[in-house]
Structures are given as structure tokens and as C-alpha cells.
Amino acid sequence: MKKILLLIILFSFNFTFACSCLFTTLSNAYHRADFVAEITVLNVYGNNATKNTYKADIKFERFFKGKSEIKTLDVAGNIGNFSSTSCQLSLRANAKYLIFLNNNNKIVTSCTPHYILDDNSYQSKISAVENLFSFLEKNTTKNDEFIFYFEKNKKGKSSISKLKNFKPKNNFAVYEITSNSKNVIGAVKNISEFGDRDNEIAKLIKKNLNRDLTEYLGKRILIAFVYIPEYIPIKYRDHVTSELY
Structure with a gap:
């Protein structure tokens, strides 16, 4: 945390x-x-x-x-x-x-x-949030719980940002997570795709997500990612990220 x-x-x-x-x-x-x-x-x-x-x-x-x-x-x-x-x-x-x-x-x-x-990533950020917000308005509600994506034993970039030759067709994606009272993730499915490596990303989320999900039992749990290509050369900043910082 x-x-x-x-x-x-x-x-x-x-x-x-x-x-x-x-x-x-x-x-x-x-x-x-x-x-x-x-x-x-x-x-x-x-x-x-x-x-x-x-x-x-x-x-x-x-x-x-x-x-x-x-x-x-x-x-x-x-x-x-x-x-x-x-x-x-x-x-x-x-x-x-x-x-x-x-x-x-x-x-x-x-x-x-x-x-x-900032000027360097301005267009990527605006385009990603515009597309994400349009999806949120049509497909989610304020009762849904969106969480940040944190990994176990993360060093540098996340395992998702470390994917080689990642070439998304879309600049955002949303994944839905199910878990039980023992904080065991049952399934991760994408409800809006990047259009590249989506199933692989779902597996990485299930394997590496470091969050206590028990407080969200009974709620729809989601993670929204945006893709910011300007972050790729920055060593400790994820370019596939749930945080628009």
C-alpha cells in the first residue's frame, strides 16, 4: 500500500x-x-x-x-x-x-x-481517458469497484508493462475479477480489450495482483488500464497502468 x-x-x-x-x-x-x-x-x-x-x-x-x-x-x-x-x-x-x-x-x-x-504525453493521456470514460458511461456504474493494480515483488516495471512487442489496437482495457472470502482470485476476464495479449494480461493479473479483495465481496471488481507509450523508456514508470500519473 x-x-x-x-x-x-x-x-x-x-x-x-x-x-x-x-x-x-x-x-x-x-x-x-x-x-x-x-x-x-x-x-x-x-x-x-x-x-x-x-x-x-x-x-x-x-x-x-x-x-x-x-x-x-x-x-x-x-x-x-x-x-x-x-x-x-x-x-x-x-x-x-x-x-x-x-x-x-x-x-x-x-x-x-x-x-x-504534461506536454510530452498529453495527447496519449487525453485520448486514453476520453475512450475509457466513454466506455465507463455505457458499461459500468458507480456501484462498481475499480481498484489499482499492484504486483507482488514488483521490481521496476510491472510484468504487464514488461510484455515484449506489445502493440495494442486500443489505448485502454478493462478487466473484471472474481474472488472468494479467502482472497483467492477465481477468474479474470477482459470486458474491453487492448486488442493484443489480452488473455496473457488476464493471466498475469491473476498471478501477480497484490490486493486484499475481501473488502469488496458482493461488488463487481474491475481494473481499468490505460496505455501511455511515452512512458515506455522511463525505467520505473509503467506504460500499461491503472494510474494516470
Whole structure:
């Protein structure tokens, strides 16, 4: 579970004290949000020392779910002085983000699911999430439980990212997992395919998945992967990943 700490996508929060967020997956965040969008941060300004907030003017580039007329966000933190132990969020001017928001959001924090869309992998990320979100909307519900993919004894890239000559036709895939009360995986089946090595990936998930699934008994358990080819040369970053970091 320590590897989860690498993520910046956090959902619930305690704004007054140290941040105590619950982690969420890309897919769970999609179902739980009122609207999901790509934004550009136009400007950050207006530190408020009393409230420990600042403002960020934003432009919505596209919506993947819902709509909003918001033009300015209230953000937890102070520009240029962010604490890693709280819910402060460092939004950068001129940067693009994928963000998940609810209509009752008053202050956006690091616990608000968000991903920076860097230039190098921007198009791959946007294309993958657009296709994934379209599938989620038509084929899954907020009652489904999407989990992160962690492997036993992982060194460097995962066994899935280590597959040789992997040439997917699609840039996302979704797998469904069944397990019993003893945390034994019974079956793994793909419900949306990469179009290459799908059965092999299912076998690797069954063999290497390192998660306690007993807490999800009675729920439909799923793993969604996205394919980010720009991550291939990065030694410790999976390019077939359940985490859009």
C-alpha cells in the first residue's frame, strides 16, 4: 500500500488539519464526480493568509462528464509556500489538468482528484481517458469497484508493462475479477480489450495482483488500464497502468 503514496489523486479531505484523504482510482473518480474536465489554469493569484487559500482562473478545454460555468477556483494553500503534510494544492499557471469536481466543491484541495497533463504525453493521456470514460458511461456504474493494480515483488516495471512487442489496437482495457472470502482470485476476464495479449494480461493479473479483495465481496471488481507509450523508456514508470500519473 505504500506505493499508493506516489499518487496525487486523492478524494476526501480534512481541510483544517493534516490531510487524511482516501485514495481513488481514475474510474471511481469519474463515477463519483458531477463533472470531469480538461482545464487550463490561466492565472493564480490572491493569497488569503486567513483562509489559507488562493484563486485560480481557469478555462474549460473540454468536458468528459457534466458541464460547469465556473471561471475561478478557490484553492487550498498559499502560492509559493506549500506543505506536503496538508491538503494544499499547487496549481501552475499555463498548465493543463484533468480534474474531477462536484457541484458543492467550495475549496479545491490536493484531495480533489486531478492529474497534470504534461506536454510530452498529453495527447496519449487525453485520448486514453476520453475512450475509457466513454466506455465507463455505457458499461459500468458507480456501484462498481475499480481498484489499482499492484504486483507482488514488483521490481521496476510491472510484468504487464514488461510484455515484449506489445502493440495494442486500443489505448485502454478493462478487466473484471472474481474472488472468494479467502482472497483467492477465481477468474479474470477482459470486458474491453487492448486488442493484443489480452488473455496473457488476464493471466498475469491473476498471478501477480497484490490486493486484499475481501473488502469488496458482493461488488463487481474491475481494473481499468490505460496505455501511455511515452512512458515506455522511463525505467520505473509503467506504460500499461491503472494510474494516470
